[in-house]
Amino acid sequence: xxxxxxxxxxxxxxxxxxxxxxxxxxxxxxxxxxxxxxxxxxxxxxxxxxxxxxxxxxxxxxxxxxxxxxxxxxxxxxxxxxxxxxxxxxxxxxxxxxxxxxxxxxxxxxxxxxxxxxxxxxxxxxxxxxxxxxxxxxxxxxxxxxxxxxxxxxxxxxxxxxxxxxxxxxxxxxxxxxxxxxxxxxxxxxxxxxxxxxxxxxxxxxxxxxxxxxxxxxxxxxxxxxxxxxxxxxxxxxxxxxxxxxxxxxxxxxxxxxxxxxxxxxxxxxxxxxxxxxxxxxxxxxxxxxxx
Amino acid sequence: xxxxxxxxxxxxxxxxxxxxxxxxxxxxxxxxxxxxxxxxxxxxxxxxxxxxxxxxxxxxxxxxxxxxxxxxxxxxxxxxxxxxxxxxxxxxxxxxxxxxxxxxxxxxxxxxxxxxxxxxxxxxxxxxxxxxxxxxxxxxxxxxxxxxxxxxxxxxxxxxxxxxxxxxxxxxxxxxxxxxxxxxxxxxxxxxxxxxxxxxxxxxxxxxxxxxxxxxxxxxxxxxxxxxxxxxxxxxxxxxxxxxxxxxxxxxxxxxxxxxxxxxxxxxxxxxxxxxxxxxxxxxxxxxxxxxxxxxxxxxxxxxxxxxxxxxxxxxxxxxxxxxxxxxxxxxxxxxxxxxxxxxxxxxxxxxxxxxxxxxxxxxxxxxxxxxxxxxxxxxxxxxxxxxxxxx
Numbered sequence: 170x171x172x173x174x175x176x177x178x179x180x181x182x183x184x185x186x187x188x189x190x191x192x193x194x195x196x197x198x199x200x201x202x203x204x205x206x207x208x209x210x211x212x213x214x215x216x217x218x219x220x221x222x223x224x225x226x227x228x229x230x231x232x233x234x235x236x237x238x239x240x241x242x243x244x245x246x247x248x249x250x251x252x253x254x255x256x257x258x259x260x261x262x263x264x265x266x267x268x269x270x271x272x273x274x275x276x277x278x279x280x281x282x283x284x285x286x287x288x289x290x291x292x293x294x295x296x297x298x299x300x301x302x303x304x305x306x307x308x309x310x311x312x313x314x315x316x317x318x319x320x321x322x323x324x325x326x327x328x329x330x331x332x333x334x335x336x337x338x339x340x341x342x343x344x345x346x347x348x349x350x351x352x353x354x355x356x357x358x359x360x361x362x363x364x365x366x367x368x369x370x371x372x373x374x375x376x377x378x379x380x381x382x383x384x385x386x387x388x389x390x391x392x393x394x395x396x397x398x399x400x401x402x403x404x405x406x407x408x409x410x411x412x413x414x415x416x417x418x419x420x421x422x423x424x425x426x427x428x429x430x431x432x433x434x435x436x437x438x439x440x441x442x443x444x445x446x447x448x449x450x451x452x453x454x455x456x457x458x459x460x461x
Numbered sequence: 462x463x464x465x466x467x468x469x470x471x472x473x474x475x476x477x478x479x480x481x482x483x484x485x486x487x488x489x490x491x492x493x494x495x496x497x498x499x500x501x502x503x504x505x506x507x508x509x510x511x512x513x514x515x516x517x518x519x520x521x522x523x524x525x526x527x528x529x530x531x532x533x534x535x536x537x538x539x540x541x542x543x544x545x546x547x548x549x550x551x552x553x554x555x556x557x558x559x560x561x562x563x564x565x566x567x568x569x570x571x572x573x574x575x576x577x578x579x580x581x582x583x584x585x586x587x588x589x590x591x592x593x594x595x596x597x598x599x600x601x602x603x604x605x606x607x608x609x610x611x612x613x614x615x616x617x618x619x620x621x622x623x624x625x626x627x628x629x630x631x632x633x634x635x636x637x638x639x640x641x642x643x644x645x646x647x648x649x650x651x652x653x654x655x656x657x658x659x660x661x662x663x664x665x666x667x668x669x670x671x672x673x674x675x676x677x678x679x680x681x682x683x684x685x686x687x688x689x690x691x692x693x694x695x696x697x698x699x700x701x702x703x704x705x706x707x708x709x710x711x712x713x714x715x716x717x718x719x720x721x722x723x724x725x726x727x728x729x730x731x732x733x734x735x736x737x738x739x740x741x742x743x744x745x746x747x748x749x750x751x752x753x754x755x756x757x758x759x760x761x762x763x764x765x766x767x768x769x770x771x772x773x774x775x776x777x778x779x780x781x782x783x784x785x786x787x788x789x790x791x792x793x794x795x796x797x798x799x800x801x802x803x804x805x806x807x808x809x810x811x812x813x814x815x816x817x818x819x820x821x822x823x824x825x826x827x828x829x830x831x832x833x834x835x836x837x838x839x840x841x842x843x844x845x846x847x848x849x850x851x852x853x
Contacts, residue, residue, distance in 0.1 A: 179672050187666045289504035291690045293723040303701070312701050383697070383725075385665060386690040390502055394690075398665065422666075429661075430669035437632075437661030 178308045180427045186315035188422020189322025190384055192415055193377035194395070195402040196329065197370020199414045202403060203346045204366050207260050208268045211275035212374055213399055217391035218279065219245045219375020220382045221287055224294045234297040238379045242372045249371030253364055261363075276392045283389045292387040300383075314383055321380055325373065326415055333411060342366060401444050407454020417455055490529040491781050491789070493774075494551035496544055496572065497562035499536035502689070506564045506766050507536065509719070510586060512757040513770030514561070517778075520752035525781040533557065537568055544568035545575060552579045558789040559584070559780065561773045566590035566634070573597040580791030582798070584776060586769025591638055594816055599791060601776070601798055601817045603769040605736055606848040607635055607713070608642035611683065613823045613843055614711045614734040615646035618681050623709060625655045627679040629670060629695075631686050632659035639685040639713070647683075655679050660686065660695075667691075667698035675702045681709040688714050693723050700727035716828060717764035721835050729835060731828045736821050737768050737807040738839045746806035772805050779803070809845070818848040 198212040222241035226232045232240070256275065260268050300317055303310040333339035344352045345362050353359045378391075385395060401421055406414035421440055428439025447455060495514065499507035514532055523530050533555055535547040544563055551557045552575060560576065560583040563569035569588040573596040576583050582599050589607040594600055618626070626647055630636030636659060644654050656677045658670050674682055682704065686692045692715035699705050711732045718739055721728055739750060739762065749771055753763055779801075780794050795817075802811040811820040823846050826837035 175676075176672075179669075183666065183668045183672075187668075284500070284504070289500075289502075289508065290720070291693050291723045293693075293725055295725050310703075314701075384694075386693050388502075388690045395665070426666060426669050429664065429666075430672055433658045433660070433670065433673065434632075436669065437663045 175309055176430070178306075180423060180430060182306075182309075182311055183315065184423030184426035185419055186318045186322075186422070187384065187426060188419035189319055190377055190381040191398055191402055191422055192418035193322060193325050194374050194381070195399045195406075195418060196325075196411065196414055197373045198399060198403050199406045199411065200342075200346075200366050201370045203407075203410070204342070204349070205257075205261055205363055207257060208265055208272065209257065210269060210272040210396060211279065211392065212370070213392040213394075213396045214276050214279040215245050215249055215371040216374040216378030216381075216395070217283065217387065218248070218378070219372075220378030220385075220387045220391070221283060221292060222375070223379035224292055224382055224387060225287070227295065228293075234300070238376065241379050242375045245375035246368045246372040250364055250368045253367040257367065258360075258363075276396075279392055280389045283391075287387075287389070289389060294382040294387065296383055318380060318384070321376075325376070329411055338362075338365070398440075401440060405444065405447050405451075405455050407456070410454055410456060413454050413456040489527065489787060490531045491525075491559075491777075491784075492531045492533055492551075492555055492557040493559050493561060493777055494548070494555065494557035495532060495534045495561045495770075496547050496551065497535075497537055497564040497568070498539040499534060501538035503539045503564060505689070506587060507534070507562075509764050509766035510562065510770035512753060512761060513586070513763075513767040514774050515756045516749060516752040516767070517771045517774035519756045520748050521775075521778060525778050526784065528781050528784070530778070530781065537564075539565055539568065541565075541567040541571035545571040548572040548575045552581060557581065559777045561586060561770055561777075563588050566593045569593055569600065570596045573600070576600075582777075582780065582789065582791055582794050584769075584773035586773055587766055589638075590634060591642070594818060598817075599795055601773075601795075601812060602819055603773050604765060604819075606818050607638050607685075609818075609846060609848045610713050610734045610823070611639045611643035611685075612646040612849070613846060614683055615643050615652070616650065617734065617825055617841065617843065618709060618711065619647065619650040619652055621709070623652065623680040625653050625679045626681045626683055627655055627674050627677055628657040629674060629682055629684045629686075630657075630659060631691065632661050636660075636685050639683070643683045662687075662691070664691070665694070667695045668701070670695070671698035671702040671704060674699065674708075675704055679708065681711060684710060684712045684715070686712070686715055688717070688720060692716070692720075696724055696731065697727045705730055714765060716837070717762070718837055719762040719764045719767075721828065721837070724835075726835065728828050729830065733826045733837065734823055735765060735826065736819070736823055737763075737765050738824050738826050738837055739763050740837070740839055741807065741824075743804070743806070743808065745804050749806040768806055772803075772807075772810070775803065775805070776801075811845075813847060816848060816850055820845055820847045822846070 194216045198209060201209055219241045222244055223237045226237035226240055260271055296314060300314045303312050341357050342362055345359050349359050402414055402418045405417040424443045425440045429436030497507050498504055537543040537547060560581055563585055564587050566588040569585055576597050576599050584601050584603050586603045589605055591606050591608040628640045628643060630640045640657060660670055686695045711734060713733060716728050716731050780789050798812050800814045808822045813820055823843045824839045825841040827840045828835050829838045
């Protein structure tokens with residue numbers, strides 16, 4: 170199978186770029202599930218809407234890539250905050266079955282709307298000239314687009330780390346994740362934090378959907394299709410644990426890429442094997458913090 | 462269980478005949494049922510069938526021999542069990558006399574027992590499984606047997622001097638059918654298959670497969686990936702790895718002209734072996750394209766789905782024109798269809814006497830830059846290919 174350095178570099182580079190897109194999309198769900206204990210299966214819908222809006226703004230309104238992505242993210246943040254107040258807030262404290270049915274229903278509505286507005290087929294994405302082609306990294310050629318995805322992923326990681334570990338909002342957020350009622354008792358506006366976190370998570374999903382559109386094609390069933398991958402990341406991350414979800418997402422990306430590359434006949438199963446093993450060994454998540 | 466089902470079907474069929482007798486007296490319209498995915502992930506199929514049917518009716522009128530043709534659409538969402546139930550409804554309640562549709566082979570196979578009991582001709586514009594025709598003597602294939610393309614592709618590539626091939630197919634029945642047909646045909650002609658990947662349908666990132674293919678460095682790739690998101694991702698991954706530019710990549714229905722814009726330019730140089738190209742120059746094709754533009758819109762492009770439904774309507778019109786009484790007589794219709802030839806937009810087509818598969822020209826198309834943008838351009842024609850009878 171060629172030289173092993175080339176294979177290894179392929180698996181690491183492609184797996185990491187794939188994993189980082191999953192991270193950007195999934196991190197919002199990790200945060201909001203940690204915070205509100207709401208099983209929001211419609212999370213992928215925000216990624217889909219972000220992707221469709223960004224690509225649509227480029228194709229229909231002639232915007233260039235960066236403003237289109239930014240506008241799409243802002244639009245999804247606003248939309249998600251409205252939806253949080255109108256729809257999702259009524260689910261806090263509801264039982265899991267109600268949450269699942271309600272959010273799956275939202276998914277189907279979004280799928281139907283996308284089909285009406287953008288048609289049933291794949292929505293074609295045109296990458297800007299600067300992101301086309303490959304560069305020589307010394308060990309191998311690598312797509313500029315995937316380098317860009319890795320760069321954006323790292324910026325998001327750095328930004329979230331600063332926000333969580335270095336700001337008072339981050340401290341309040343972490344407190345609310347650990348113990349929402351106690352946090353409320355000491356005078357912190359927990360439901361305000363909920364809204365901001367929900368908007369932030371949805372915005373990140375939209376960002377992932379938009380910049381990942383060349384890797385995860387936009388189609389009406391997008392919210393369902395990538396749900397499993399997102400849920401794998403969430404399940405292995407544990408409630409609200411950002412560091413774990415970064416590690417998990419990259420691990421899932423690399424395991425999936427390696428599985429399909431090395432044992433293509435079983436490649437589709439590798440991430441599920443990883444999932445099952447880790448769920449048995451670390452049911453609280455990969456780097457579960459000790460509580461109590 | 463089996464006897465329960467066949468009893469049900471028998472009751473349904475008896476009901477159908479009683480109802481048909483009643484409706485035949487009451488009106489002289491002929492109803493055609495179209496069963497297939499109108500919504501859901503395969504919705505594009507149903508949409509293009511409708512365009513083909515409406516184009517045919519616009520060009521040829523809606524009345525044949527005094528009988529008004531009425532088309533009833535039913536949505537299976539690509540679910541085989543719904544295909545069966547909806548077929549039964551169409552036969553029993555609506556009294557349809559011919560069927561078009563099913564799209565995917567499992568749906569056609571699921572509806573076959575109902576069709577066999579009701580003895581109604583069913584035209585398959587897309588279902589391509591090699592073994593499918595054995596399920597019902599009332600099936601007539603309007604598209605292709607998927608094994609035939611793969612065999613034609615192997616022969617054509619060998620003639621072009623290709624020595625090594627990589628098979629990359631989706632890991633489900635049609636993909637396996639392509640691989641099973643391609644490999645022996647290619648090896649019998651002296652070629653060597655250097656690798657084969659059955660790509661899981663769950664695949665999101667196709668770059669691992671592109672990497673494997675690039676590493677194996679074959680002269681050609683025979684691929685079969687479902688059209689839509691997966692085909693787009695696969696071709697993009699191959700292009701990013703340089704395979705599209707320097708390797709002969711032959712597919713089937715991944716890149717119809719109606720889908721080419723989805724690939725963002727990466728589809729350049731993609732080859733397909735199929736039975737239709739909109740660039741074919743014949744009067745039937747001109748009628749087809751003009752009528753399609755008039756009914757569906759100037760920017761709508763035809764695909765093999767559109768054509769399959771269009772041709773199916775043509776055969777139904779011919780059956781209605783030859784009708785002795787007030788109904789299409791299923792067994793007599795199938796006898797008339799076996800060996801029947803007609804001039805289709807794709808050229809001359811003959812339904813094989815035994816298999817009811819179309820004997821037709823196959824074309825090799827290459828995606829090239831044209832004045833209208835990237836388009837499939839016919840670079841070779843393999844005349845009047847007879848599909849091999851299937852053994853399984």
